[in-house]
Amino acid sequence: MANTSAPSNPTQLKRTLKARHLMMISLGGSIGTGIFLASGGAIHNAGPGGALLAYSAVGIMVYFLMTSLAEMAAFMPVAGSFKEYANRFVDPAFGFAIGWNYWYNWAITIAAELAAVVLIMKFWFPDSPSILWSAIALIIMFGFNYMSVKGFGEAEFWFALIKVVTVILFIITGFLMIFGIMGGESIGFTNFTIDEAPFSGGFFTILGVFMAAGFSFQGTELLGVAAGESEEPEKNIPKAINTVFWRILLFYILSIFVIGMILPYTDERLLSDAVTVSPFTLVFERAGFAFAASVMNAIILTSVLSAGNSGMYASTRMLWDLARDGKAPKFLGKLDRRGVPVNALIATTLVGSLAFLTTFFGDGAVYIWLLNASGMAGFVTWVGIAISHYRFRRAYIAQGRDLNQLPYRAKWFPIGPLLALILCIFIILGQNFQAFIGEGIDWNGVLVSYIGLPLFLIVWLVYKVKHKTKLIPLKECDFKQS
Numbered sequence: 001m002a003n004t005s006a007p008s009n010p011t012q013l014k015r016t017l018k019a020r021h022l023m024m025i026s027l028g029g030s031i032g033t034g035i036f037l038a039s040g041g042a043i044h045n046a047g048p049g050g051a052l053l054a055y056s057a058v059g060i061m062v063y064f065l066m067t068s069l070a071e072m073a074a075f076m077p078v079a080g081s082f083k084e085y086a087n088r089f090v091d092p093a094f095g096f097a098i099g100w101n102y103w104y105n106w107a108i109t110i111a112a113e114l115a116a117v118v119l120i121m122k123f124w125f126p127d128s129p130s131i132l133w134s135a136i137a138l139i140i141m142f143g144f145n146y147m148s149v150k151g152f153g154e155a156e157f158w159f160a161l162i163k164v165v166t167v168i169l170f171i172i173t174g175f176l177m178i179f180g181i182m183g184g185e186s187i188g189f190t191n192f193t194i195d196e197a198p199f200s201g202g203f204f205t206i207l208g209v210f211m212a213a214g215f216s217f218q219g220t221e222l223l224g225v226a227a228g229e230s231e232e233p234e235k236n237i238p239k240a241i242n243t244v245f246w247r248i249l250l251f252y253i254l255s256i257f258v259i260g261m262i263l264p265y266t267d268e269r270l271l272s273d274a275v276t277v278s279p280f281t282l283v284f285e286r287a288g289f290a291f292a293a294s295v296m297n298a299i300i301l302t303s304v305l306s307a308g309n310s311g312m313y314a315s316t317r318m319l320w321d322l323a324r325d326g327k328a329p330k331f332l333g334k335l336d337r338r339g340v341p342v343n344a345l346i347a348t349t350l351v352g353s354l355a356f357l358t359t360f361f362g363d364g365a366v367y368i369w370l371l372n373a374s375g376m377a378g379f380v381t382w383v384g385i386a387i388s389h390y391r392f393r394r395a396y397i398a399q400g401r402d403l404n405q406l407p408y409r410a411k412w413f414p415i416g417p418l419l420a421l422i423l424c425i426f427i428i429l430g431q432n433f434q435a436f437i438g439e440g441i442d443w444n445g446v447l448v449s450y451i452g453l454p455l456f457l458i459v460w461l462v463y464k465v466k467h468k469t470k471l472i473p474l475k476e477c478d479f480k481q482s
């Protein structure tokens with residue numbers, strides 16, 4: 001007799017993300033306003049050579065972080081990857097703090113993306129109500145995440161593809177202009193040698209760009225979260241990590257090179273964060289493309305929706321995994337029949353929308369503080385990845401395991417994770433080094449810039465003291481793949 005009872009809800013996420021989804025999820029998380037808008041300010045402040053140097057250095061750091069993540073994620077693909085690795089190979093308290101830190105980072109990022117959508121739509125509809133556009137954007141993000149994970153992956157694939165195609169067209173157009181095939185006479189290297197170029201502003205200016213460049217690459221670690229829902233993670237994760245890193249690095253480096261060649265770094269318009277004077281818009285307009293500002297505005301809109309979409313996905317999965325591990329309310333750890341953590345999704349959406357609503361109260365000071373508190377969260381996660389991988393590899397060897405059995409092995413161990421760790425800590429501590437330079441310390445600047453660091457340490461230490469956790473001995477680290 002056939003069983004006619006309704007199927008029970010699953011307890012594990014469904015592995016339906018393909019390699020192309022993984023690739024675009026990571027690309028979508030890291031190619032955004034950092035390249036379309038912030039790259040202009042980097043070139044203006046440090047010169048084209050200084051910007052290239054800063055982005056290349058951060059790119060090397062991110063490479064080591066992503067290969068470290070790939071080694072662990074290919075061996076142990078779980079949705080709460082960073083939290084779970086820190087939990088198993090460092091200290092449960094460290095894992096607890098990393099998990100909540102990452103969830104908070106992306107939940108607040110959702111609010112930031114909603115605010116960005118309002119600014120973008122005001123370009124076309126200056127007198128329209130702000131709440132209308134933020135509500136529509138929130139519904140779109142929620143809708144894509146409410147679908148099955150395959151539906152989310154497909155949406156993110158097309159969102160990210162728009163950005164990738166835009167950057168490729170920009171680079172091709174730029175090189176055609178540099179050699180005089182488009183836009184008039186050949187530009188050559190003139191703008192790389194004017195005034196103080198290629199380097200401008202000295203060491204501390206380039207250092208400031210180095211700090212800012214770190215934010216542009218954040219989102220590459222989304223692959224670790226998506227690992228828990230990917231097909232054949234032992235094959236697809238290493239493939240995606242290697243491909244994504246080189247594409248991101250080439251996109252950023254070549255885009256900055258093109259902007260620096262075509263636009264003089266002394267051009268004050270590079271400092272603006274308005275879409276109408278985005279370096280991409282300026283180059284396309286110089287090439288003779290009409291309506292460049294409107295087209296770039298539409299592309300940046302899809303970029304913002306993509307970042308918010310990915311952020312909602314990442315924070316939802318992290319919250320679900322925290323609940324499943326007993327570190328968040330139990331009801332958040334439930335999946336619906338399609339394998340979607342709907343309760344965690346609703347909770348994350350509410351927090352993001354409430355954070356956004358604070359922009360309407362007073363002068364938006366509450367929102368600014370929430371955003372500042374999340375500013376360091378991405379770097380703290382990267383620190384967690386570097387420490388976890390260093391401990392993972394040492395524990396793997398200490399327990400007599402064969403390195404050849406790893407689906408993917410990160411190169412340059414232990415130099416890679418240790419270098420990445422040092423550079424991450426350097427970026428965290430130097431986030432607002434200007435506050436310490438001058439006649440006296442700017443305590444308000446220090447508080448605004450570094451508030452996220454003590455919050456993370458408080459969460460870590462409170463859990464550690466309450467549960468009396470300790471650093472896990474290498475021979476007791478848990479390699480069980482569940």
